[in-house]
Amino acid sequence: MAAGGAEQAETYLRLLAEAELRRAPVLHGPGSQPHRVALAATALALADAVSLGTAWQVVTDFQAACALRMGDPGPAMRSLRSPGWLGHLPASLTPSSRPSAVRHSVAQFLASTRQPPWADPTEPLAGGAAPAAVPIGATLPLPAEREGWYGELVLLALARTGTGAAITVATRWAGQTRRSATPRPQHAPFHEVAAVDDRGVSYRASLWDMGIEDGREWWDCHLGLTPAPPDGIRWLDIGPGARGRYVRVQVAAPEWAGGIATQPVPAAAAAARLLDRAGDELLASGPASDAAGRSLSDRVALLITDLTRGGVLAADDPAVGRLLGLGWRLGIDLGLPADGRIPRAALPDAWHSVLAHGDAADGPEGTAAFAANLPVIGGAWFSLAGLRSARDGATLHVMASGWTPHGNGWVVHGLGPHSHPGQVTLTWRARDSAGRWHLVKAMHWGSQQGMIQMHLVPPLHPAATALDVIVSDGGRQVSATVPLDWLPPVVPR
Amino acid sequence: MSVPWWAALPPAESRISCGTEQHGTEQHGTGQHVIRWAGGQLTAVNHADAEAELVLAALGGGKSECVAMAEAWGAHADDLDVLALGPRSPADQLAVTWDLVHSLRSVISPQQAGPGPAQRPVRPAAGRLRPRSLPMRQASPEMRRAQARRAELMGLFALGRGFQLALSGTVAAAWAAGPAPGRDLAAARPALTGALAGRLAPAAASWLDIDPGTVCAELHDARGWGTVELAGTTLRAALPLRWLAAVWAAGCAVVDRHLVVDVLSVTWPQAQVRALRRPGAAPAVLSIRYDGEHWAMAGTG
Numbered sequence: 001m002a003a004g005g006a007e008q009a010e011t012y013l014r015l016l017a018e019a020e021l022r023r024a025p026v027l028h029g030p031g032s033q034p035h036r037v038a039l040a041a042t043a044l045a046l047a048d049a050v051s052l053g054t055a056w057q058v059v060t061d062f063q064a065a066c067a068l069r070m071g072d073p074g075p076a077m078r079s080l081r082s083p084g085w086l087g088h089l090p091a092s093l094t095p096s097s098r099p100s101a102v103r104h105s106v107a108q109f110l111a112s113t114r115q116p117p118w119a120d121p122t123e124p125l126a127g128g129a130a131p132a133a134v135p136i137g138a139t140l141p142l143p144a145e146r147e148g149w150y151g152e153l154v155l156l157a158l159a160r161t162g163t164g165a166a167i168t169v170a171t172r173w174a175g176q177t178r179r180s181a182t183p184r185p186q187h188a189p190f191h192e193v194a195a196v197d198d199r200g201v202s203y204r205a206s207l208w209d210m211g212i213e214d215g216r217e218w219w220d221c222h223l224g225l226t227p228a229p230p231d232g233i234r235w236l237d238i239g240p241g242a243r244g245r246y247v248r249v250q251v252a253a254p255e256w257a258g259g260i261a262t263q264p265v266p267a268a269a270a271a272a273r274l275l276d277r278a279g280d281e282l283l284a285s286g287p288a289s290d291a292a293g294r295s296l297s298d299r300v301a302l303l304i305t306d307l308t309r310g311g312v313l314a315a316d317d318p319a320v321g322r323l324l325g326l327g328w329r330l331g332i333d334l335g336l337p338a339d340g341r342i343p344r345a346a347l348p349d350a351w352h353s354v355l356a357h358g359d360a361a362d363g364p365e366g367t368a369a370f371a372a373n374l375p376v377i378g379g380a381w382f383s384l385a386g387l388r389s390a391r392d393g394a395t396l397h398v399m400a401s402g403w404t405p406h407g408n409g410w411v412v413h414g415l416g417p418h419s420h421p422g423q424v425t426l427t428w429r430a431r432d433s434a435g436r437w438h439l440v441k442a443m444h445w446g447s448q449q450g451m452i453q454m455h456l457v458p459p460l461h462p463a464a465t466a467l468d469v470i471v472s473d474g475g476r477q478v479s480a481t482v483p484l485d486w487l488p489p490v491v492p493r
Numbered sequence: 494m495s496v497p498w499w500a501a502l503p504p505a506e507s508r509i510s511c512g513t514e515q516h517g518t519e520q521h522g523t524g525q526h527v528i529r530w531a532g533g534q535l536t537a538v539n540h541a542d543a544e545a546e547l548v549l550a551a552l553g554g555g556k557s558e559c560v561a562m563a564e565a566w567g568a569h570a571d572d573l574d575v576l577a578l579g580p581r582s583p584a585d586q587l588a589v590t591w592d593l594v595h596s597l598r599s600v601i602s603p604q605q606a607g608p609g610p611a612q613r614p615v616r617p618a619a620g621r622l623r624p625r626s627l628p629m630r631q632a633s634p635e636m637r638r639a640q641a642r643r644a645e646l647m648g649l650f651a652l653g654r655g656f657q658l659a660l661s662g663t664v665a666a667a668w669a670a671g672p673a674p675g676r677d678l679a680a681a682r683p684a685l686t687g688a689l690a691g692r693l694a695p696a697a698a699s700w701l702d703i704d705p706g707t708v709c710a711e712l713h714d715a716r717g718w719g720t721v722e723l724a725g726t727t728l729r730a731a732l733p734l735r736w737l738a739a740v741w742a743a744g745c746a747v748v749d750r751h752l753v754v755d756v757l758s759v760t761w762p763q764a765q766v767r768a769l770r771r772p773g774a775a776p777a778v779l780s781i782r783y784d785g786e787h788w789a790m791a792g793t794g
Contacts, residue, residue, distance in 0.1 A: 018581075061577040069588060071589075
């Protein structure tokens with residue numbers, strides 16, 4: 001809740017809407033560039049300063065007021081439709097307590113009873129189950145396709161729940177069987193494989209998230225198994241690959257040599273975590289990266305403005321201070337007074353590390369097969385399921401149950417009927433054994449729920465032999481140490 | 494004893510098309526009927542017993558446009574949407590027309606939307622509205638009621654500028670009156686503060702020739718007219734909700750380089766007001782006069 005109270009935060013939002021209305025904005029409806037009120041509403045809602053229902057009501061009031069000044073009734077009526085992500089009537093506006101003056105405005109919220117998908121569950125979602133992952137670490141050569149080009153599937157780990165299973169994979173074109181002037185295909189290798197278990201039961205295996213056809217060296221993807229293999233089986237054979245070869249996957253989890261630690265962390269307000277996430281975004285994506293028509297640094301400066309003027313955080317709050325200090329070190333203006341000084345110690349080690357190594361391009365090129373099953377955190381379960389490292393970063397595979405990533409839409413798109421407000425319940429960071437920290441630049445998740453690829457930057461240190469993956473929910477953090485034993489490269493045929 | 498909030502508001506009048514409806518043994522013909530607002534009341538001039546018509550309508554009879562308007566006025570008398578959507582300043586014009594209202598109605602089913610203004614088939618004005626673009630289809634009953642209510646408010650706005658101001662004043666006065674059943678002042682306070690600030694800022698800007706963005710307004714809950722001070726480059730004002738109703742809605746927020754902060758007495762078209770020459774100064778009592786379009790100084794009191 002806002003330090004200044006929900007009333008102060010909502011008042012700030014409404015005064016901002018009045019100021020914006022005086023500028024006679026021309027709104028073209030939902031689009032890629034949200035208006036100022038939507039961005040502020042997003043910040044205040046995610047900081048838990050106002051309810052999503054209140055935030056949405058101010059946004060729609062503003063849009064309707066703009067519409068009436070343009071002579072376009074569409075938005076004035078459309079604004080009555082609640083967005084899909086606003087699942088239920090906010091508690092503060094229950095029929096028994098809401099003021100009559102807003103009863104019609106919130107009538108829209110009465111239709112649905114679904115829980116907001118962004119909500120932070122305190123327990124794993126119903127139907128969710130802890131995923132279990134086992135490492136594989138084997139390569140399945142694929143038969144030649146067009147022009148003699150042949151690929152390979154590097155199988156990293158098998159992750160599964162009771163209802164779904166996937167093998168995390170790195171795939172590439174490994175070579176060409178005959179001399180040809182034909183260049184390497186731009187798309188990923190594609191060769192259908194299947195799986196059969198020790199009981200003779202067959203499973204369809206289909207590749208997910210093949211990625212765009214951009215001619216890259218590697219594609220990170222998942223091999224989904226249908227149906228999900230049941231408990232009790234001992235192994236799976238994946239294939240056939242080239243010359244009918246199969247790779248055997250031992251399903252029983254081996255004794256894991258890594259470590260998992262759970263420890264409390266100083267409780268942080270949602271607003272403080274929001275600013276810390278903004279700092280991570282600045283470092284991972286760069287201040288000049290696009291944030292819905294403006295630079296990310298401009299967007300973060302607005303975020304600070306909204307949280308401080310909205311009474312959510314004091315201007316001298318440590319979270320504000322460290323973000324201003326980060327801005328100063330990045331050479332961007334986030335609002336630090338000219339004579340302001342933020343001591344080095346105010347910034348977390350992770351930020352100092354990324355500031356120092358942000359431009360590194362010395363990552364080892366390789367794949368590491370590991371698996372780690374984390375204890376529940378933030379009401380969700382996670383399994384770490386292998387990693388591929390490249391010169392400019394690394395892709396960490398994660399299977400999640402009870403948690404859906406929403407990327408950085410919260411900072412880019414703002415609150416809108418079609419843009420999910422996102423969530424900041426969990427923070428992901430990593431630190432390799434050489435002491436280099438890594439932040440999540442992007443999350444990629446495909447059609448299959450639960451399988452997530454996290455793109456880590458800067459790249460792993462060349463001498464790193466292990467990686468600590470750290471997940472925090474603002475009151476507790478789980479740290480899992482996974483080995484970086486690079487799989488040996490396959491000898492070309 | 495202060496004067497009624499509406500004392501300085503000019504009366505407003507509008508003509509609307511009122512369809513043929515059966516009312517008991519009487520039949521009112523189709524025609525241009527007069528809707529009038531004066532003395533804090535909306536009146537359907539051509540309907541001598543609008544109350545009786547409403548009762549008949551509740552029993553299943555038809556409802557004329559005029560009577561529907563009167564009913565809608567009452568339904569929106571404490572509706573914060575009026576302040577959220579309504580005009581902020583003389584330069585702030587709403588582009589709400591009857592074509593627009595009729596088009597909205599034509600895509601809302603009043604049968605499903607519940608009670609509302611009389612429906613009438615009207616062809617949308619070309620280029621003004623595309624009913625198919627409106628989100629009326631597959632709407633829940635709650636959504637339809639909300640849309641019907643919004644369309645109803647558009648109908649009240651379409652009556653014209655004078656009605657928009659009078660309705661805004663009505664809503665502000667309702668909330669200024671204090672606690673009432675179903676009216677949670679604490680929950681509505683941010684919206685009311687926004688409504689005050691959004692209307693004071695342009696007024697103060699014209700008063701002092703300053704950027705409206707430098708005006709900081711809050712609700713004044715204590716006795717008295719409030720405070721208006723200049724703090725650096727910021728104009729800090731605390732005014733009661735009554736200011737919105739009695740002063741702003743009357744169109745006399747700024748008169749001859751004075752900020753009017755309260756209306757003391759009215760002998761139409763002349764009024765005695767309390768006004769500030771500059772921020773921080775003690776208010777003076779002025780006589781102002783309405784010339785049919787504007788208020789102007791009539792002399793010091």
